[in-house]
Every structure is written in structure tokens, then in C-alpha cells.
Amino acid sequence: MSHLNKTIKDVAKHANVSVATVSRVLNNLDRVSDKTRKKVKKAIEELQFVPNSLAASMITKQTKMIATIVPNIQNSFYTSVIQATADVAKAEGYFTFVFPTNDSVEEEEAFFQGVLSKNVEGIVLVGTQTNPDAYKTIDKQIVLVDRYIENSGLDGVVIDNFRGAYEATTHMIEKGHTDIAILSGPTIYSNWKERYWGYQQALKDHGIKANPAYMKEGNWQEDSGYEMTLNLMRMDQPPTAIFATSYILCTYAINAIRDMNLVIGEDISLVGFDENDLAQFIRPKVTVVRRPTYEMGTHAATMLINKLKHKNKLDPHPKKLTLSVELLKNGSVKDLK
Amino acid sequence: MSHLNKTIKDVAKHANVSVATVSRVLNNLDRVSDKTRKKVKKAIEELQFVPNSLAASMITKQTKMIATIVPNIQNSFYTSVIQATADVAKAEGYFTFVFPTNDSVEEEEAFFQGVLSKNVEGIVLVGTQTNPDAYKTIDKQIVLVDRYIENSGLDGVVIDNFRGAYEATTHMIEKGHTDIAILSGPTIYSNWKERYWGYQQALKDHGIKANPAYMKEGNWQEDSGYEMTLNLMRMDQPPTAIFATSYILCTYAINAIRDMNLVIGEDISLVGFDENDLAQFIRPKVTVVRRPTYEMGTHAATMLINKLKHKNKLDPHPKKLTLSVELLKNGSVKDLK
DNA sequence: TTGAAAGCGCTAACAC
DNA sequence: GTGTTAGCGCTTTCAA
Numbered sequence: 001m002s003h004l005n006k007t008i009k010d011v012a013k014h015a016n017v018s019v020a021t022v023s024r025v026l027n028n029l030d031r032v033s034d035k036t037r038k039k040v041k042k043a044i045e046e047l048q049f050v051p052n053s054l055a056a057s058m059i060t061k062q063t064k065m066i067a068t069i070v071p072n073i074q075n076s077f078y079t080s081v082i083q084a085t086a087d088v089a090k091a092e093g094y095f096t097f098v099f100p101t102n103d104s105v106e107e108e109e110a111f112f113q114g115v116l117s118k119n120v121e122g123i124v125l126v127g128t129q130t131n132p133d134a135y136k137t138i139d140k141q142i143v144l145v146d147r148y149i150e151n152s153g154l155d156g157v158v159i160d161n162f163r164g165a166y167e168a169t170t171h172m173i174e175k176g177h178t179d180i181a182i183l184s185g186p187t188i189y190s191n192w193k194e195r196y197w198g199y200q201q202a203l204k205d206h207g208i209k210a211n212p213a214y215m216k217e218g219n220w221q222e223d224s225g226y227e228m229t230l231n232l233m234r235m236d237q238p239p240t241a242i243f244a245t246s247y248i249l250c251t252y253a254i255n256a257i258r259d260m261n262l263v264i265g266e267d268i269s270l271v272g273f274d275e276n277d278l279a280q281f282i283r284p285k286v287t288v289v290r291r292p293t294y295e296m297g298t299h300a301a302t303m304l305i306n307k308l309k310h311k312n313k314l315d316p317h318p319k320k321l322t323l324s325v326e327l328l329k330n331g332s333v334k335d336l337k
Numbered sequence: 338m339s340h341l342n343k344t345i346k347d348v349a350k351h352a353n354v355s356v357a358t359v360s361r362v363l364n365n366l367d368r369v370s371d372k373t374r375k376k377v378k379k380a381i382e383e384l385q386f387v388p389n390s391l392a393a394s395m396i397t398k399q400t401k402m403i404a405t406i407v408p409n410i411q412n413s414f415y416t417s418v419i420q421a422t423a424d425v426a427k428a429e430g431y432f433t434f435v436f437p438t439n440d441s442v443e444e445e446e447a448f449f450q451g452v453l454s455k456n457v458e459g460i461v462l463v464g465t466q467t468n469p470d471a472y473k474t475i476d477k478q479i480v481l482v483d484r485y486i487e488n489s490g491l492d493g494v495v496i497d498n499f500r501g502a503y504e505a506t507t508h509m510i511e512k513g514h515t516d517i518a519i520l521s522g523p524t525i526y527s528n529w530k531e532r533y534w535g536y537q538q539a540l541k542d543h544g545i546k547a548n549p550a551y552m553k554e555g556n557w558q559e560d561s562g563y564e565m566t567l568n569l570m571r572m573d574q575p576p577t578a579i580f581a582t583s584y585i586l587c588t589y590a591i592n593a594i595r596d597m598n599l600v601i602g603e604d605i606s607l608v609g610f611d612e613n614d615l616a617q618f619i620r621p622k623v624t625v626v627r628r629p630t631y632e633m634g635t636h637a638a639t640m641l642i643n644k645l646k647h648k649n650k651l652d653p654h655p656k657k658l659t660l661s662v663e664l665l666k667n668g669s670v671k672d673l674k
Numbered sequence: 675t676t677g678a679a680a681g682c683g684c685t686a687a688c689a690c
Numbered sequence: 691g692t693g694t695t696a697g698c699g700c701t702t703t704c705a706a
Contacts, residue, residue, distance in 0.1 A: 005476075005699095007698090007699055007700085008699065008700060008701095009699080009700095017676075017677085018676065018677045018678075019677085019678095019699090019700080019701090020676070020677060020678080020679095020701080020702080021675090021676060021677075022700095023700070023701060023702085024675095024676090024701095026700095027701085030675095031675055031676085032675070032676085033675060033676090036675080036676080048474070050450075050453050050454055051454050051699085051700080052395075052454065052456060052698090052699055052700070053454040053455055053456075053700090054391050054394055054395060054400070054455065054456055054698095054699080054700090055395060055682085055698075055699035055700040055701085056699080056700050056701065057391055057682090057700090058389075058391060058392060058395070058681095058682040058683065058684090058698095058699085058700070058701090059681080059682050059699095059700060059701045059702075060682095060700090060701070061682085063391070065455070073410075073416055073419055073420050073423065074413065074416045074417065074420055076411065079410055079411045079416055080411065082410055082435070083410050083411055083437065086410065086435070086436065086437055090436075090444075090448075093451070095434055095436075095451060095452060095455060096434065096435065096436075097432055097433065097434055097435075098419070098423070098433065098434075098435040099423065099427075099432075099433075100420065100423055107427075111427075113387075114390075114430070114432060115432060116387050117387055117388050117389065117390040118390055118391065118402070118432060119389060119390075119391055137385065139342075251614060254618070255618065258618070258620075276614075277588060277613075277614055277615050278614050278615060278618055281591070281592065281595070281615055281618075283595075342683095344682090344683055344684085345683065345684060345685095346683080346684095354692075354693085355692065355693045355694075356683090356684080356685090356693090356694095357685080357686080357692070357693060357694080357695095358691085358692060358693075360684070360685060360686085361685095361691095361692090363684095364685085367691095368691055368692080369691070369692085370691060370692090373691075373692080388683085388684080389682090389683055389684070390684090391683080391684090392682075392683035392684040392685085392698085393683080393684055393685065394684090394698090395682095395683085395684075395685090395697095395698040395699065395700090396683095396684060396685045396686075396697080396698050397684090397685070397686095397698090398698085
């Protein structure tokens with residue numbers, strides 16, 4: 001903020017009008033004569049005046065700023081969401097703070113403190129918390145993405161995790177697999193929990209007893225998928241199929257399988273989550289549960305901005321929008337029949 | 338910005354002190370007795386008061402906000418830079434707007450307008466413009482990343498593109514290759530231009546005449562690398578080696594090569610830029626020019642924030658920081674000797 | 675159609 | 691140590 005910055009006052013003086021008039025021109029308000037308007041615009045031009053929207057915010061109580069909070073900004077799922085919110089925000093004239101929490105509750109809270117004092121109007125949040133009351137004290141509009149919190153009273157955009165996992169597992173079962181492993185992230189989050197449930201339900205519905213040794217829960221971060229896959233394949237009776245329930249887990253599973261000199265779709269069947277470079281590169285392509293990642297972001301951002309625009313007539317009922325998923329059968333599941 | 342928000346005045350009343358005292362406590366200023374401080378803190382707690390840092394900004398001329406502007410937020414190079422600036426900003430108490438320009442000058446300018454009115458203090462910029470005067474009117478601290486503009490008077494963080502390309506090309510030549518193609522992005526940007534120069538210089542220094550038909554310039558976006566690779570390999574005399582000068586170009590080159598049923602390191606040699614999932618997955622691993630992407634971001638953000646902190650004693654000489662690169666010889670270049 | 679003036683929530687002299 | 695007060699740059703009544 002340069003000290004040399006021109007103010008509305010300078011413009012007023014330069015154009016020989018009052019500050020009120022300049023403000024009217026700036027905000028395209030009515031009741032300014034064409035002549036005055038032109039005069040003011042010329043002055044603005046000549047002084048290279050840039051209005052200080054912060055000062056305006058103090059009065060209008062509108063900052064046109066939102067925040068997008070995600071665990072990580074290098075995971076392609078989250079970047080897709082960020083891209084989407086950025087696009088929607090751009091179209092609506094909003095500016096977006098982006099913040100990675102590293103899935104740390106402390107980092108998230110610290111950021112909340114700071115960004116709330118900046119008066120963001122709302123937040124698109126892939127949160128670290130799972131407690132229904134966790135975000136109760138945040139007196140801002142919030143839309144949760146991917147990880148929903150039941151009974152929190154918050155709006156959210158999610159996918160049909162249960163069905164995605166159910167269909168993926170059923171697909172493997174129908175191909176003759178019964179020894180099906182699952183690589184999961186932390187099941188404290190709704191997304192993982194529901195995928196886990198879908199997997200279990202599919203097994204149950206087909207009369208297959210779930211084998212606890214085949215169920216691996218890692219952190220979604222980094223390379224846990226690699227170790228888990230190695231461990232699975234080194235069992236006395238390894239699974240014949242693996243369901244890797246995230247983009248990252250799938251990537252690491254593929255790497256582990258390759259490093260063991262096993263062939264996907266032959267020695268071991270694999271179903272992943274989300275399309276990704278690797279899963280689409282190898283042949284046969286990996287069968288994956290496809291979800292509309294970008295659309296999740298656009299819906300979330302749109303819901304948020306709609307709420308900001310219609311603050312007065314808010315629907316008090318929390319809305320959870322569930323987008324459907326699709327099983328892309330690409331040939332990485334061997335037919336055992 | 339809720340209308341119900343407490344203000345410093347409410348706190349003052351509640352604690353039975355003046356607003357000045359509350360302000361002092363808030364900013365950890367001296368000369369407040371322990372007793373008063375405690376009283377104020379208690380009031381803040383009880384009222385759940387969140388200070389409006391925008392109001393403070395108006396007086397202090399400090400907003401603690403910066404912007405990170407990149408062409409795209411789904412490319413892993415840029416996310417690495419964003420992650421880095423976010424990390425540095427976080428450590429320094431700054432908040433970061435993130436904005437993708439899609440390499441559109443118009444979008445970039447529109448964003449500048451908006452974000453400048455929000456009084457960001459500085460900008461980390463992978464810009465769309467190449468004109469030395471392009472950013473002259475932006476009265477903010479700017480640090481360029483990756484794409485430097487000579488004679489712009491701006492600071493920047495880049496890598497030694499020339500040397501990286503020179504060494505990569507020399508490596509191929511030393512393995513006996515003379516028919517070496519290059520996949521480049523838009524050479525209007527310094528990074529591509531320098532890589533192109535490095536490639537040409539290496540050929541020249543080894544007495545190899547450059548073949549214009551082997552030099553392909555695409556847009557860095559999307560899939561141009563795929564088409565370019567196909568076209569190269571369909572030539573009457575295709576190259577024996579390809580230098581793909583970016584992470585994306587390399588990824589698409591790999592896909593194209595696979596789709597033509599050619600074997601990397603055997604039928605066609607390949608050198609890429611930046612490590613990436615795919616280049617590291619396939620065997621032999623792709624030889625790449627490795628650059629410190631995250632460090633580019635941390636250096637840029639650190640330079641920026643240092644400048645913001647020491648505004649008064651600014652070094653008037655523009656600083657260009659060049660980080661070194663490293664050729665990771667991974668075996669995708671066949672030895673023709 | 676325009677201007678004067680109050681005030682958004684806060685900081686920073688300056689006084690006591 | 692603490693309080694009073696002017697004012698940051700802007701919008702918004704209210705008058706003219």
C-alpha cells in the first residue's frame with residue numbers, strides 16, 4: 001500500500017466535484033449527469049486512481065473475498081477443486097485465498113483466525129475436523145467438499161462414495177474374485193468411511209466373508225499405499241484383487257506392483273479411484289471409479305456464492321449435494337471364471 | 338462480515354477500559370499492566386471478539402496479503418511453486434491469493450485490477466507478459482518466477498535453463514546421437530527461449546547442423562506434445578532422440594511413444610524436464626533435467642517478503658536469482674556407439 | 675443532480 | 691499506564 005496512492009479525494013479535487021460524486025461514478029450509481037461522469041472518469045484516468053476496496057468493505061460489509069481450504073495443494077483432486085472455485089469466483093468477481101492445512105487441525109485453526117479477521121465472506125472447505133460442532137463458532141458461510149460432517153448443519157458437496165465402492169467391489173466379485181483387499185485412507189472422514197462401507201456391503205451381499213487382513217487403512221498422505229500393497233502381496237494367501245480407494249493410493253499401488261514384477265490384470269487385479277496419469281498410461285488401463293472432481297468444486301463455489309448473495313432469504317436447512325460416480329471398466333480386473 | 342460482529346469498542350466497554358488499551362493488548366504493545374491485559378483478554382474471550390484487520394490495514398498500510406499468479410494451477414510445477422509460497426507466507430503471517438491466468442493477458446490484467454484494489458502488498462508472478470514495461474504501472478513489489486523479463490527492473494527467480502538444455506543435449510550427443518529433436522513451448526518466454534538456445538549451442542559446439550524439421554514449438558498447454566511426437570516419428574528420417582523441455586511435453590511424448598509401440602531407450606531416446614510420476618514410473622526411467630521447483634517458490638516468496646519488510650532500505654538493483662539444475666541420467670538415452 | 679458530513683473499526687499521536 | 695481524539699479512504703444518508 002503505497003503512501004503515494006491517490007484517493008477519491010484527489011480525484012474529486014482534480015475533477016472539481018465532491019467525493020460523493022466520485023463514489024457514485026465509481027459504483028455506477030444513478031443520478032450523475034453524463035457530463036460530470038465523463039469529467040470524473042477523465043480524472044480517474046489521469047491520476048491512475050485505483051480505488052481502495054478495503055475502505056469500501058468497511059462500510060458495505062462486503063469484501064468479495066472467499067477462502068478455499070484443502071489438506072494439500074499438490075494432490076490432483078484438490079487442485080481440481082481449487083481450479084473450479086477459482087473459476088467460479090473469477091466469474092462472480094470474488095477473490096480466493098488458498099490454504100493447505102496438511103491435514104493439521106492446528107494449522108487449519110490458525111488459518112481460520114487469520115482469514116476471518118480479513119473478513120472473508122465464505123469458505124470452501126475440505127476440513128480436518130470431523131466433530132459436528134467443530135465449525136460452529138465460525139460465523140461465516142461454509143460449504144464442505146468431499147468430507148461431509150453429518151449433523152453439523154453445514155452445506156456440502158460430496159460424491160456417492162458408498163455406491164462407487166459398492167459397484168467397484170461388485171465388479172470384482174462378478175469377475176470371480178473373493179479375496180479382495182481394500183486400501184483405505186483414514187476412515188474418520190466420511191468419504192473413506194463410506195467407501196469402506198460400500199466395499200463391505202458388496203462382499204456381504206454376495207455372501208463373501210470379509211477378511212480383516214485384507215483391509216488396510218493408511219493415511220492418505222504420501223506413500224502408505226506402497227507399503228500396504230507390498231504387505232498384502234507378501235501374505236501367505238495374497239488377495240487376487242485390490243481396491244485402491246484414492247488417486248494417491250492407486251498410484252503407489254501401481255508402483256509397488258510393478259516393483260514386485262507382477263502384471264496388473266494378470267497376477268493381480270486392481271480398481272482405483274479417480275482417473276490419473278499413471279492409471280491411464282499403463283495397459284490395460286486401470287479400472288477406476290470416476291468422480292466429477294471439477295464439478296464438485298464448481299458446485300461448492302456456486303452454492304457458497306449464492307448463499308452470500310441471498311443472505312437475507314437463507315434456506316435454514318443444510319443442503320448436501322451428492323454427485324454420482326461412474327465405474328470405468330478398463331481391463332485391470334482379470335476374469336477368473 | 339456479520340453485522341453482529343463485536344468491535345474493539347464493545348471489548349473496551351466490557352472490560353471497562355479505553356479502546357486504545359484494547360488495541361495495545363491486541364498488538365502486544367508495551368506499557369499495559371498485567372492486570373489490565375488480563376482483564377482485556379478475558380473480555381475478548383467472552384465476547385468471542387475477532388479483530389477486523391482490514392480496519393487496521395487502513396491505518397498501518399499493511400495488509401499482510403500477497404498474491405501468487407500462475408498460468409495454471411493443475412500443472413505440478415506451478416503447484417509446487419504455490420505450495421512453496423503458501424508455506425513461506427504462512428510462516429511469515431501472510432495470506433495468499435492464488436490466481437490462474439490460463440496464460441491470458443486479459444485475465445491477468447483483470448485480476449491485477451481487482452487484487453490491487455485489495456491492497457496486496459506484493460506479487461509472486463509467473464506472468465503472461467514479456468514486454469519489459471508490461472508491469473511498470475503495477476505499484477507493488479513483484480518477484481517473477483521461471484519466466485524472467487530482462488530490463489524490466491524486476492526481481493526474479495529462475496533456473497539455469499541454458500545449461501540444463503545444453504547438458505541434456507550434450508549427453509545425447511555423447512551417446513552418439515546426431516538426429517536430436519526438441520519439443521519446446523512458446524519461445525517468447527525466457528525459459529523456453531533459453532532451453533532452445535542451450536540445445537542449439539550444444540549441437541553447434543559438437544559440429545552438428547541443426548535440422549529445423551526437428552524443432553517443434555507448441556504451446557505448453559495440454560496435448561501439443563503428443564501430436565508433435567507423432568509427427569516427428571512419422572518423418573522419413575525420424576530423430577533418434579527427443580528432448581522434451583517440460584514436464585507436460587514429456588508426459589505426452591511418453592504417451593505418444595507408447596501408442597506407436599516404440600520402446601523408450603531402444604527405439605527412441607528421450608530426455609525430459611522435471612521429474613514426474615510417469616517419467617519415474619516407466620523403465621528405464623526417463624533421463625530428466627531436474628530443477629528445484631519448490632525452492633524456486635520459497636526463494637521467490639522469501640525475496641518478496643524481505644522486500645516488504647525492508648521497504649525503506651530497498652536495494653535499487655534488480656536481483657535475478659538463478660538456481661542450478663541437474664541432469665539425472667536414468668537410462669532412457671540409448672548408447673549408439 | 676450534487677455536496678456536506680457522519681461514520682465503518684481501528685491505530686497512533688498526544689495528553690494526563 | 692491509560693484515555694481522548696483525529697483520521698485511514700470510502701459509502702451513504704440528508705439537504706440543497
